[in-house]
Structures are given as C-alpha cells and as structure tokens.
Amino acid sequence: MYRLKRTLSAFVDILFPKTCHICSKDIRNPAVSFDAYICAGCASEMEKNPIVSCSLCAEPLTGEDEFEIQSLICRNCSKDRPEYKNLFACYAYGDKTKELIHRFKYENRPYLAKTLSQLMRNRLKEENSVLLSETDYIVPIPLYPARQREREFNQSNALAIKLSAFSGKPVIPALKKIRNTRPQASLKSKDRLKNMNGAFRLSTEYSHKGKRLLIIDDVVTTTATVREAARILKGSGAASISILAFAKG
Numbered sequence: 001m002y003r004l005k006r007t008l009s010a011f012v013d014i015l016f017p018k019t020c021h022i023c024s025k026d027i028r029n030p031a032v033s034f035d036a037y038i039c040a041g042c043a044s045e046m047e048k049n050p051i052v053s054c055s056l057c058a059e060p061l062t063g064e065d066e067f068e069i070q071s072l073i074c075r076n077c078s079k080d081r082p083e084y085k086n087l088f089a090c091y092a093y094g095d096k097t098k099e100l101i102h103r104f105k106y107e108n109r110p111y112l113a114k115t116l117s118q119l120m121r122n123r124l125k126e127e128n129s130v131l132l133s134e135t136d137y138i139v140p141i142p143l144y145p146a147r148q149r150e151r152e153f154n155q156s157n158a159l160a161i162k163l164s165a166f167s168g169k170p171v172i173p174a175l176k177k178i179r180n181t182r183p184q185a186s187l188k189s190k191d192r193l194k195n196m197n198g199a200f201r202l203s204t205e206y207s208h209k210g211k212r213l214l215i216i217d218d219v220v221t222t223t224a225t226v227r228e229a230a231r232i233l234k235g236s237g238a239a240s241i242s243i244l245a246f247a248k249g
C-alpha cells in the first residue's frame with residue numbers, strides 16, 4: 001500500500017510538478033520553497049507597503065507635509081475620518097502580490113489562503129503589530145451571495161479563518177452583503193463610496209457590542225468598502241475597529 005502510494009505520488013509529481021504559483025520555479029526542494037505553493041524568492045521579493053504611509057488608508061506619504069508625517073494620517077483622511085482607528089496593508093500591489101492574488105481569487109485556488117495568511121502573519125510580526133492580539137473578533141468582508149456562488153468561495157473569509165487559526169481569535173460573519181455592487185475598480189473614487197452605501201446589513205446572529213473588531217479584506221483600494229463596513233459595525237456598538245488587508249491596491 002505504502003509503495004503504491006509512493007509510486008502514485010511520484011507519478012503525480014511528474015504529471016503536476018510542484019512549482020511556484022507565481023514564477024513557476026520548481027519548489028520540490030524545501031531549501032527553495034516558502035511553502036508548498038510559492039518559492040522563497042517570490043516570498044522575499046514581495047513589495048511591502050512603505051512604513052511611512054497613512055495609518056487610515058495605507059497611501060504612501062511623500063514626506064513633504066509635516067502634519068502628515070507627524071500624525072501618519074494623510075490630508076484626505078484627516079478631512080474625512082473613517083469609523084475605524086487604523087488600517088494595515090501588509091503589501092503593496094506589486095507584480096508578485098498581483099499574481100498571487102489573481103491565482104487565489106480568480107483561478108479559484110482557495111488553498112492559497114494558507115500562503116497569503118502566512119505572509120500576512122510574517123508582516124505583522126516584522127512590524128510588531130498588535131492588530132491580531134488586541135482584537136476580540138475577526139470580521140471578514142462578505143461577498144454578495146450570487147458572486148460567492150460564482151467564485152465558489154469568499155477570499156476575505158478564507159483569510160479570516162486562517163488568521164483565526166493562528167491567533168485563536170474567533171471569526172464572526174457579522175456583516176451580510178445585500179446589494180450586488182458594481183466592481184469598485186470600474187468607478188471614479190467619488191462614486192465608490194456612493195456605490196457601497198447600504199451595501200451591507202448586520203447579521204442578527206452575532207453580537208459585537210463593546211468588542212474590538214478586526215475587519216479582514218484581501219485588497220483595499222480607496223477604502224470605500226471598509227469605511228462602509230466599519231460604519232455599520234461601529235453604529236451597532238463595536239468598541240473599536242481596525243482593518244487588516246493583504247495588499248493596498
């Protein structure tokens with residue numbers, strides 16, 4: 001039986017060699033692999049979001065504005081504060097991150113949540129971040145049900161479950177998406193907030209009154225989605241809200 005298994009797995013290796021999902025390099029040798037899905041080179045070359053970036057939208061700060069550098073809040077966010085207290089995007093939207101997210105989300109590879117969440121965990125450690133430890137519940141950004149059926153899984157939920165396993169913090173699906181909003185990427189930034197307005201509803205099965213929540217999203221762009229999610233959760237009694245994203249788009 002063992003021999004059969006071994007022969008089969010050797011066969012599978014020949015037919016489907018283990019290669020990096022980003023650069024296609026052979027990763028059968030553990031010395032060159034980050035995990036079972038990507039190579040160590042791609043993992044280390046992933047573009048990080050600059051340290052000097054806005055703590056509410058992750059937009060890099062130029063350094064020319066003293067107020068921005070002192071507060072780590074960009075002029076736009078200081079004029080229009082969100083209901084959450086901080087946002088951390090682990091990576092910038094570089095070639096490697098883009099490729100990995102594409103494989104994960106659009107090529108239906110939910111198992112890559114393991115790789116993405118491990119990379120996120122590494123970044124949090126590097127930054128000595130207390131985002132995961134100082135939270136009570138993890139809340140994923142929901143997908144509209146029809147969209148989820150099409151994609152077969154919710155990428156934010158998949159990441160939330162993995163981050164929960166690392167941290168022991170429970171996931172509560174506190175939000176439901178009740179409107180199939182237009183893709184944010186197709187809209188001008190002023191229309192994005194309008195597009196998200198009323199897109200979420202609270203799920204009545206969970207109570208988060210007085211709790212510290214950590215919202216998980218795979219990619220944040222203009223923050224319109226997480227702003228709307230935070231507005232609903234804060235309005236229903238959350239003590240505080242933070243945002244954690246894999247990348248800043």
Ligand SMILES: [Zn+2]
Pocket residue numbers: 020021022023024025038039040041042043
């Ligand atoms: Zn690679």
Ligand SMILES: [Zn+2]
Pocket residue numbers: 054055056057058059073074075076077078
């Ligand atoms: Zn900002």
